[in-house]
Amino acid sequence: MSLKEFNKIFGIKNDPQEEEVRFVNRINQTMFRAIRHNPHPDDYESLIRSICYKLGINPNDFIKVDKYADRINIADLGSLSKNDFRETLKIIVLLYETVSSNNTKELINRYVELALAAATIELGIRWKDGMFYRSGAKELDKKLINDNLDWLHICSDARTLFGTALEHFNKSITDDTARKDTITNSYSSIEALAQKVLNNKKTFENNLNDLMSFLDLPREYSNIFNGYKQIAHGFSSRHPGSIPSHIETEAFIYMTGLLMRLISEKYNK
Numbered sequence: 001m002s003l004k005e006f007n008k009i010f011g012i013k014n015d016p017q018e019e020e021v022r023f024v025n026r027i028n029q030t031m032f033r034a035i036r037h038n039p040h041p042d043d044y045e046s047l048i049r050s051i052c053y054k055l056g057i058n059p060n061d062f063i064k065v066d067k068y069a070d071r072i073n074i075a076d077l078g079s080l081s082k083n084d085f086r087e088t089l090k091i092i093v094l095l096y097e098t099v100s101s102n103n104t105k106e107l108i109n110r111y112v113e114l115a116l117a118a119a120t121i122e123l124g125i126r127w128k129d130g131m132f133y134r135s136g137a138k139e140l141d142k143k144l145i146n147d148n149l150d151w152l153h154i155c156s157d158a159r160t161l162f163g164t165a166l167e168h169f170n171k172s173i174t175d176d177t178a179r180k181d182t183i184t185n186s187y188s189s190i191e192a193l194a195q196k197v198l199n200n201k202k203t204f205e206n207n208l209n210d211l212m213s214f215l216d217l218p219r220e221y222s223n224i225f226n227g228y229k230q231i232a233h234g235f236s237s238r239h240p241g242s243i244p245s246h247i248e249t250e251a252f253i254y255m256t257g258l259l260m261r262l263i264s265e266k267y268n269k
Contacts, residue, residue: 161189
């Protein structure tokens with residue numbers, strides 16, 4: 001029986017901040033410990049120095065020379081994060097980016113997935129290809145986010161733009177610019193995908209008729225595509241205008257994923 005099931009049976013409700021602390025503790029006990037002590041091709045001191053550089057902090061605060069014992073004392077990765085939840089997420093992303101060994105990357109993947117699975121409540125994040133993203137509905141995330149990121153390897157421009165949109169969305173709760181950038185990059189990813197499947201360099205707007213013919217959808221769907229275009233034009237960073245709310249931005253991400261799925265299903269037939 002998992003702790004999540006136990007809590008459900010006994011009506012125990014956990015505080016999200018307490019669950020974040022548990023996630024950090026699990027990562028410290030597993031991933032960070034394994035990275036430090038298990039044999040792997042990445043030198044631990046170089047790893048710490050590289051992550052300190054990327055964080056913009058002084059590595060000498062965490063790497064001390066013990067003159068009397070003739071050795072170097074290196075702090076744990078948890079010391080860099082100060083056991084803070086968001087700092088821990090940041091260090092995991094930088095760690096994945098920095099290590100050179102595929103086996104070490106797989107170890108990071110495994111420990112992140114185990115820590116997320118052990119949580120008794122949803123932490124509001126998901127892990128994909130070395131990056132954390134804010135999570136919505138699990139079923140929608142799988143079909144419209146994760147599956148699309150997997151499939152978009154055939155169109156690197158679209159994949160990069162969609163990934164960038166998701167990164168901006170992570171900041172979109174409190175950042176107006178991030179919301180506009182999310183919509184801009186989402187729209188650009190669909191534009192790039194349409195160019196790929198139609199083998200041209202037209203704008204999304206100029207590709208609409210050809211895309212409808214390619215998808216062979218009822219003409220009523222043209223209203224959806226036109227509405228999508230109008231939302232992008234009204235809210236994106238390319239055009240001055242009102243700022244979308246976080247909820248509207250999330251809806252646009254899912255709408256982008258839905259259109260991507262329509263295109264990918266047709267393209268793969």
